[in-house]
């Protein structure tokens with residue numbers, strides 16, 4: 745695929761730059777183990793109290809006890825729900841893990857070299873993930889390929905909208921201040937690619953081990969198959 749019309753690339757993380765197993769077998773269990781004590785110890789800290797209140801709003805119960813909030817968060821982790829306050833709290837807990845060296849952000853070996861090439865060629869690079877912006881910066885900042893954060897011009901999470909809704913991609917395009925067709929979205933999830941396409945973006949499906957099979961979107965198995 746050769747496409748010089750692309751001026752910016754927006755990439756998903758899980759299943760696109762990063763093995764799904766790293767997210768589901770390392771990050772999610774880490775949050776599941778650490779979150780209860782983290783919340784009990786820091787529930788009064790303003791930034792954390794704000795997220796606890798946001799969880800109560802999502803639960804529709806402004807008086808929910810801290811233990812009920814913790815139980816709800818653990819249920820959301822088990823069922824992989826992309827709820828914004830859960831994602832914010834996961835990012836805070838993962839920060840400890842990255843800083844302590846408990847794990848590094850996984851990137852497929854084809855990702856970092858190609859991101860560097862695109863950056864050198866003048867393409868603007870962005871991330872859009874359900875993980876919070878903090879979690880995204882941690883994953884790329886403490887990655888097994890070193891600190892890749894200087895490559896990125898910006899990050900988007902569920903504050904801009906949900907990844908299966910075209911309106912989220914319309915807002916991203918507005919923030920990038922580019923025509924939608926000059927922006928390429930990379931993801932392994934067809935529903936996300938459909939939403940980006942609906943917003944006028946170009947799309948490319950990454951078909952990695954354990955991700956969805958190829959569909960009506962153009963598809964590649966590695967970043968180094970993409971020629972821009």
Ligand SMILES: CSCCC(=O)C(=O)COP(=O)(O)O
Pocket residue numbers: 756757758759767771826831834872873874875876879880883907
């Ligand atoms: C930012 S790393 C953690 C990813 C995450 O929490 C998640 O839910 C995966 O979301 P994605 O949109 O990257 O599939």
Ligand SMILES: [Mg+2]
Pocket residue numbers: 756757758759760931932933
């Ligand atoms: Mg994905």
